[in-house]
Amino acid sequence: MILAIETATTACAIGLADGDRVVEALLAEDRRHVEVLTPGIGALLARAGADASALTRIVVDRGPGLYTGLRVGVATAIALADATGAELVAVTSLEVYAAAAAARGVCGALVAVVDGRRGEVFAQRFALDDEVVALDAPRVLRPRDLAIAWATDGTPVTFVGDGVVRYASDLGAVPNATGLALAWPPPASALARAAGRASGPVHPLYLREADAVANFTTRDRP
Amino acid sequence: MRVLGIETSCDETGAAVVATGWRLESSVVESSMDQHRDFGGVVPELAGRAHVATIGPTVRAALAGAGLDARHPGLDAVAVTTGPGLVGSLLVGLAAAKAYALAWGVPLVAVNHLEGHLYAPLLETPDLAWPVLTLLVSGGHTQLVLVEGPGRFRVLGETIDDAAGEAYDKVARWLGLGYPGGPPIDALAAGGDPHALALPVSMTGEGLDFSFSGLKSAVVRAGERHPVAAADVAAAFQGAVVEQLTRKLRQALGRVEVAGVALAGGVAANRALRAATAALAAEFGVAAHLPSPAYCTDNGAMIAAAGLVHLGAGDLADPACGADPNWALGA
């Protein structure tokens, strides 16, 4: 069985693949990752008539996204993999969003947009034709700058992600743009995206230096 | 019974295995302190990131050190610090602990970090006699606790403002000694004259609470009036801190019947405090438990020891529990 762990947004979700059968469970939407994640995994395994020893592979979203959520997801995945001997495989939130859009029939130019907080988004461009192909690296930028980049270009584009909801006013101003709001990257898409991918050590993808975060915190203080 | 203890409340990632009889089978600690020095304090985001990077290797090393198979360790519980501490750090240890517990099919035990410190002396003196009067002194806490036995304790006094370690950090910053302030002041004080600077002795009352916030300003004021050598400032400051701590310890010893006194927490590694506590214990004819510096500072072994106490009492955590960054001792 393959488990997918999703904690890159305020939501906590999991998916379990048993052969071709995939079940997903949304465990919480309000940042309670540490509370709900492991009990949720135990419950989903029990529903499948299995326990953790049945896990052969663990797919974890390493971000970018909500830092505390990512740490809970990655720490849980590392511990589960060590304790069960399951393979550990990473996906990014942005590629899972792109795969989810493709699964929903989206074609052509796509930008995955994850809420980065502090007035910024994490974004990456993809081309969705026969396959999901990344066109650049994940980056952090202001939603307005992302909108301007696409407005000057003018080609039809789909924005997908939780950032689409939060920054609807910025991204909605782009001509020929369509928004696909998904509050969290679907674990089923993570499982599909990770198929055949090599396993290895996993670290959260923060996209910001920790001291920059520390400086933000200092600056934000009244 | 055999318990894995996980500690991630601040900048140390700790994992250890302790068995019935307070038998320490392994203890591994990784610290991210080197990353915090330049900031003059522990940066929560840096600490959180470091814990994610070290939690897996630290637990793996602790299991291997105890000769246990990571997939079938034969443990009876996983104990983890759930507070007090930095929430972003606590979450990493708690997430991992829950996952290990699920995978191994064993219960989870939630441990108060400060209670963990109280059991550190057991790791080196498994047969110690209770009750013990423990002075818990660190960068975040200063408390005087009467420990009647494992699981039974009472806070007799605590700081009403800064923790002792915090006062060390502030004075060290003023002297330009870097962070954390304890070790450099302790080293510098050895070559200084504690009487070169007259510092007020605060909290002379009968209460068992502490106060350190006035001491730093007094050091600055006195130092500005008469230029004194940094070594003398360090010696005078350290003398005043140790004097206040041991005076309260002495007052408490006059009121409660104990078999020993103990030091716990990072400041318990301070040589002057250890010497003064040993002298006081000798004077009262009780045992002095001065844990090795490795068990004074944060570690997984003391959390595993606390885990054994709670497991023995059937006090298991709800698998859906969260972290409590402000969990008070005894609450």
Ligand SMILES: [Zn+2]
């Ligand atoms: Zn501590």
